[in-house]
Amino acid sequence: xxxxxxxxxxxxxxxxxxxxTFHLYGADAFNARGGGLSVRRRTDVQTxxxxxIRLPFPELTVPARSATVVxxxxxPPPQASPGDHVGGIVAEQTxxxxxxxxxxxxxxLQAVGVRVYGRVVGPLHPRLAVRHMSLxxxxxxxxxxxxxxxxxxxxxxxxxxxxVLSPVATVELTTPFGTAARRALTIGQLLPGNLLAYALDFPxxxxxxxxxxxxxxxxxxxxxxxxxxxxxxxxxxxxxVLLVVVLAIALLVRRRRRRRGAATADPEQESDPxxxxxxxxxxxxxxxxxxxxxxxxxxxxx
Numbered sequence: 552x553x554x555x556x557x558x559x560x561x562x563x564x565x566x567x568x569x570x571x572t573f574h575l576y577g578a579d580a581f582n583a584r585g586g587g588l589s590v591r592r593r594t595d596v597q598t599x600x601x602x603x604i605r606l607p608f609p610e611l612t613v614p615a616r617s618a619t620v621v622x623x624x625x626x627p628p629p630q631a632s633p634g635d636h637v638g639g640i641v642a643e644q645t646x647x648x649x650x651x652x653x654x655x656x657x658x659x660l661q662a663v664g665v666r667v668y669g670r671v672v673g674p675l676h677p678r679l680a681v682r683h684m685s686l687x688x689x690x691x692x693x694x695x696x697x698x699x700x701x702x703x704x705x706x707x708x709x710x711x712x713x714x715v716l717s718p719v720a721t722v723e724l725t726t727p728f729g730t731a732a733r734r735a736l737t738i739g740q741l742l743p744g745n746l747l748a749y750a751l752d753f754p755x756x757x758x759x760x761x762x763x764x765x766x767x768x769x770x771x772x773x774x775x776x777x778x779x780x781x782x783x784x785x786x787x788x789x790x791x792v793l794l795v796v797v798l799a800i801a802l803l804v805r806r807r808r809r810r811r812g813a814a815t816a817d818p819e820q821e822s823d824p825x826x827x828x829x830x831x832x833x834x835x836x837x838x839x840x841x842x843x844x845x846x847x848x849x850x851x852x853x
Contacts, residue, residue: 552672557625561665563611563642564618572612573642575621577604580637580666582745586738590639590664600638600669603627610645625669633673634713637742639664668715678712679768681777682746686764688781700783702753704764708738708775709746716741718770722751726759738768758783 565571578590579601591597605624613619623640643662650657689701704722717740724732732753741747756762762783767776 553627553629553631560620560622561640562618562620563613565613565615568615570612570614572610572645574645575606575609575611576641577601578639578641580639582742582747586747590641593643600636627671631671633671634675635715635743636669638667675714676712677714677716677773679718679770679773679775680709680711681706681766681768681775682709683707684766684777684779686779686781688783699755700758702756702762704751706766707746707748708768710741710743713743716770716773718768720766720768723765724753724756725763727761728759731756
């Protein structure tokens with residue numbers, strides 16, 4: 552509850568044979584890239600529960616092979632937002648181990664911490680969102696002739712609510728003929744206001760010209776989904792089929808033209824001159840025959 556002080560304690564143990572001195576500080580937690588929880592550094596500005604944590608001293612020396620109990624308190628401010636707030640108490644070595652990488656000295660400071668979970672009373676809003684969804688296909692020689700493809704699905708799961716969620720994400724690839732691949736993954740604690748990016752590979756998927764990727768994320772009282780599509784057209788195969796069709800059409804047109812040309816040039820379809828003379832001789836003979844017939848008719852009348 553905002554304005555109310557909560558008290559607890561944490562134990563810092565030293566299992567070595569020499570005393571160790573630590574920096575003690577409260578820190579805000581966040582989701583690391585791999586999905587686990589991490590905390591802000593000591594030099595970072597703490598804005599949430601890491602700022603609310605009060606420790607009795609900033610440094611602590613623990614004798615060899617012993618442990619020290621450190622009390623602490625949490626004071627949420629009056630304007631603290633309702634919902635879950637996650638942080639930690641960190642014990643960081645003041646003296647690290649220095650080594651060299653070539654001419655560059657590198658000092659490694661080891662630290663340990665304990666998580667601190669707090670919930671401010673008020674309305675709770677568990678929410679999920681799937682963002683930046685994409686589906687890409689790898690082009691191979693086999694895929695260009697209708698073979699399987701390599702599918703790459705990328706998406707981001709976000710927690711825009713105010714409660715810690717542990718969702719399960721299901722990624723399903725479907726084609727016009729059914730499900731091609733399916734995979735489920737369990738996401739660890741996803742803190743409010745945080746997001747996690749994922750990239751999944753599905754090798755050797757039978758896309759059947761079209762592929763759809765659906766990501767569904769579920770948690771108690773929260774769910775979200777998103778889809779992406781991609782065409783897996785076998786361009787080489789389609790090009791070969793188109794070439795065969797064009798060649799078949801060209802061959803058919805050529806055959807029809809040959810048949811028409813042969814019908815036009817057929818000698819039986821032309822007027823051939825009779826044996827023994829040309830067409831002009833036939834016309835002349837017909838004229839002489841007509842003249843002779845006319846002369847014979849005149850003689851009969853006389």
